[in-house]
Amino acid sequence: MKGSLAICLRDVLKFLRQPILMMSTIVGPLLTLVLLGSAFGGAITLAPIAVVRESYGPYSSNFIDVLRNEQSCELGGINCQNSFQLMDVPDLDTAQQMLHDGVVKAIAHIPLGFDDSLAKNSKVFVTVTLDNTDPLSTAAIGSEIAQAGQQLSPLIQTSAQDSSNVTIDLEYAYRNVLYIEFMAPGTFVQSIMFVSIIAGGVQLVVDKERGIIEGYLVTPLKKHEIVIGVLLSGVIKALFASIALFVLAIVLTGIRPMSIFPSPNLLGIVLTMFTLFLTSLGLIAMMTAYAVRSTSADLYRVTCFPINLTLYYTSGAIYPLDGMPMWMKEISVINPETYAVHALRLLMYKGAGFQAVAGDFIFIAAFTGVMVVLAIIAFRRAL
Amino acid sequence: MDLAVQTFGITRKFGDFTAVDHLNLEIKHEVFGLIGPNGAGKTTLQRMLVTVLSPTEGTASVAGADIVREANKVRERIGVVTQASTLDIELSATQNMNLYGMYYGMSRKQRQERIPELLKVVGLADRAKIPVAGYSGGMKRRLEIVRALIHEPQVLFLDEPTTGLDPQARAAVLDYVKRIHEDHGITLVITTHYLDEAENLCDRLAIVDRGKIVALGSPMELKRRVTGGDIVEADFSTLPDTALKALERADFVLEIKRRNGGLTILVKNGAEAVPKIVGLVDSNGGKLRTITLRELTLDDVFLNFTGRSLRE
Numbered sequence: 001m002k003g004s005l006a007i008c009l010r011d012v013l014k015f016l017r018q019p020i021l022m023m024s025t026i027v028g029p030l031l032t033l034v035l036l037g038s039a040f041g042g043a044i045t046l047a048p049i050a051v052v053r054e055s056y057g058p059y060s061s062n063f064i065d066v067l068r069n070e071q072s073c074e075l076g077g078i079n080c081q082n083s084f085q086l087m088d089v090p091d092l093d094t095a096q097q098m099l100h101d102g103v104v105k106a107i108a109h110i111p112l113g114f115d116d117s118l119a120k121n122s123k124v125f126v127t128v129t130l131d132n133t134d135p136l137s138t139a140a141i142g143s144e145i146a147q148a149g150q151q152l153s154p155l156i157q158t159s160a161q162d163s164s165n166v167t168i169d170l171e172y173a174y175r176n177v178l179y180i181e182f183m184a185p186g187t188f189v190q191s192i193m194f195v196s197i198i199a200g201g202v203q204l205v206v207d208k209e210r211g212i213i214e215g216y217l218v219t220p221l222k223k224h225e226i227v228i229g230v231l232l233s234g235v236i237k238a239l240f241a242s243i244a245l246f247v248l249a250i251v252l253t254g255i256r257p258m259s260i261f262p263s264p265n266l267l268g269i270v271l272t273m274f275t276l277f278l279t280s281l282g283l284i285a286m287m288t289a290y291a292v293r294s295t296s297a298d299l300y301r302v303t304c305f306p307i308n309l310t311l312y313y314t315s316g317a318i319y320p321l322d323g324m325p326m327w328m329k330e331i332s333v334i335n336p337e338t339y340a341v342h343a344l345r346l347l348m349y350k351g352a353g354f355q356a357v358a359g360d361f362i363f364i365a366a367f368t369g370v371m372v373v374l375a376i377i378a379f380r381r382a383l
Numbered sequence: 384m385d386l387a388v389q390t391f392g393i394t395r396k397f398g399d400f401t402a403v404d405h406l407n408l409e410i411k412h413e414v415f416g417l418i419g420p421n422g423a424g425k426t427t428l429q430r431m432l433v434t435v436l437s438p439t440e441g442t443a444s445v446a447g448a449d450i451v452r453e454a455n456k457v458r459e460r461i462g463v464v465t466q467a468s469t470l471d472i473e474l475s476a477t478q479n480m481n482l483y484g485m486y487y488g489m490s491r492k493q494r495q496e497r498i499p500e501l502l503k504v505v506g507l508a509d510r511a512k513i514p515v516a517g518y519s520g521g522m523k524r525r526l527e528i529v530r531a532l533i534h535e536p537q538v539l540f541l542d543e544p545t546t547g548l549d550p551q552a553r554a555a556v557l558d559y560v561k562r563i564h565e566d567h568g569i570t571l572v573i574t575t576h577y578l579d580e581a582e583n584l585c586d587r588l589a590i591v592d593r594g595k596i597v598a599l600g601s602p603m604e605l606k607r608r609v610t611g612g613d614i615v616e617a618d619f620s621t622l623p624d625t626a627l628k629a630l631e632r633a634d635f636v637l638e639i640k641r642r643n644g645g646l647t648i649l650v651k652n653g654a655e656a657v658p659k660i661v662g663l664v665d666s667n668g669g670k671l672r673t674i675t676l677r678e679l680t681l682d683d684v685f686l687n688f689t690g691r692s693l694r695e
Contacts, residue, residue, distance in 0.1 A: 215469025217435045219486035220458040381454070383436050 024302040035313035039324045043072035044140040045081040047322040050095040050104040057115025066148045101356040106130045132172040133349040137320040181255045185344035186317020189337050191245045192238045196283040197304045200234035201291035205300045223379045238280035257348035272347050279340040282364045285371035292379045311337045339363045387538045387570040392441035402427040404594035416585035417574040424594040425574040433463045446537045462531030466542040472516040487534040501529040521552025538570040578681035592689040606679045609687045613653030618645035618672040626667035
């Protein structure tokens with residue numbers, strides 16, 4: 001009994017001596033609560049919707065106003081925001097391209113004759129095409145638009161017995177994407193992040209702690225050579241991990257990326273690989289920039305944990321960005337994982353081409369550039 | 384350029400603590416030892432000379448280049464064996480050497496010629512292909528030493544090259560180090576706190592204490608400088624105060640230091656002093672257990688210059 005007491009005392013005393021370690025046991029779960037809780041609890045806000053209007057008149061104007069003013073509130077009716085962000089698009093083809101490129105989440109098509117038909121008190125159909133590669137947003141947007149349709153009816157002066165002259169037709173632009181498929185791209189990015197933390201950063205800090213870095217420092221290696229070397233080895237490791245995970249996910253969970261199913265498409269595969277490559281470069285550059293000045297491997301590990309969670313949760317990897325509160329959206333804008341997840345989803349489930357993901361590539365590439373420069377500047381050739 | 388190393392008031396502070404204090408030193412093409420207790424500043428001095436630590440003041444020239452302004456030139460001309468191992472233990476000896484050669488920008492041909500040759504020098508040729516993790520401590524050290532020679536440096540810095548090795552491995556490592564100097568004419572700068580090592584290996588020594596050099600010279604010179612005398616170690620069964628006082632008063636005694644269980648007595652002439660000591664102790668009612676006469680060691684020299692023992 002005395003022995004158990006001694007061991008218990010020893011562990012508790014050591015725990016109290018490491019406040020950072022102690023904090024990490026609290027910070028992780030707290031971040032999960034705040035970030036995931038806020039994301040999942042929030043309703044869809046400011047979801048971009050293309051409106052293709054082929055009919056002009058009081059009824060269609062009314063319908064658009066209702067959509068524009070539709071509000072979503074956080075739990076308890078606070079912090080209300082517009083549900084949609086409407087974009088006027090001249091024709092259906094353009095709108096479909098925007099949907100395909102991930103610029104809008106849905107298309108509301110108000111057909112020719114909408115106002116005339118309602119004026120004559122006959123039934124009209126509004127077709128809403130949804131981007132169902134994002135199953136959570138799709139469900140929410142679909143139900144919100146249907147609600148708008150119902151709100152419209154009392155505004156329309158028609159015969160009282162027929163309260164719903166306006167029928168909303170929901171159409172899905174793609175095959176039904178499962179939630180596990182929606183989540184998969186974020187997981188690939190996550191594997192890259194793990195490699196960045198473990199293989200890229202920790203290696204550097206541990207080597208520094210053990211004095212192994214001195215083995216480099218006494219040779220004529222230049223600091224950019226050291227940083228870029230660390231970066232490239234990290235990319236190889238991260239690519240290996242993420243591609244292995246990609247294959248495993250297909251085999252084990254049955255996700256069906258369009259670049260491979262039903263028939264392999266070389267451009268799709270190349271673009272997907274390139275996205276993984278660019279993401280590896282960006283995340284490893286970020287963690288290397290952080291690691292070059294870290295002196296304690298323990299502190300580095302403990303702080304990486306919340307960084308990883310924050311980036312993962314705000315990237316839209318497990319919950320769509322449209323459902324996040326404003327402050328989380330702001331983080332997601334500067335989060336490289338957001339762009340990686342976005343590009344991977346477009347490539348995997350929409351069969352998107354280069355121009356759709358070019359913006360994501362540009363962001364990640366610029367981010368990588370900044371981080372590499374930071375890492376090289378921060379790297380101390382002599383102590 | 385005649386000197387291998389020349390320092391100009393080199394200083395390094397860590398916060399308020401001055402590890403190396405305006406130190407001036409010249410090292411020729413020789414085997415040079417920096418000795419001193421832990422924390423004396425010898426490793427800090429060496430880390431500045433090998434360009435991994437910047438001086439806070441002053442500078443030095445190593446192998447003809449300035450360690451601050453021409454750090455990369457210095458790095459190209461020196462080899463370094465650090466105190467903590469920097470080997471990649473997952474990799475084989477050849478792979479370790481090969482990578483190191485690449486750090487120095489050596490061509491594949493140069494590396495392929497030089498690596499087997501160097502591994503043979505330290506008796507590792509037959510183990511060249513197995514991971515270093517399976518090596519003994521002595522083998523790892525030998526590998527590190529030849530790895531540091533891959534680019535044919537002019538000066539080789541060794542920081543505590545034999546720490547943590549058993550006596551046999553130590554002897555083997557020292558043997559190789561000696562041979563490297565003799566066969567290749569490379570200047571060696573060694574920090575150590577093993578005095579016997581320094582005494583056997585080094586042409587000249589600097590005793591470093593509290594960031595300064597307190598004595599400099601060949602092992603023989605240093606010993607001569609302390610005294611012209613000999614050391615008598617005496618252990619007692621009983622030592623009355625009267626006997627101690629009688630010894631302290633005796634004209635042939637230069638100095639007496641108490642140590643556990645006995646006295647260390649510095650005398651002018653050992654052969655004459657021993658019988659006199661025996662007589663004095665006996666006549667004052669004391670009882671000797673052992674009495675030995677020995678030559679002055681560097682440990683004594685160190686004690687004399689720094690006021691404390693190396694093993695403290």
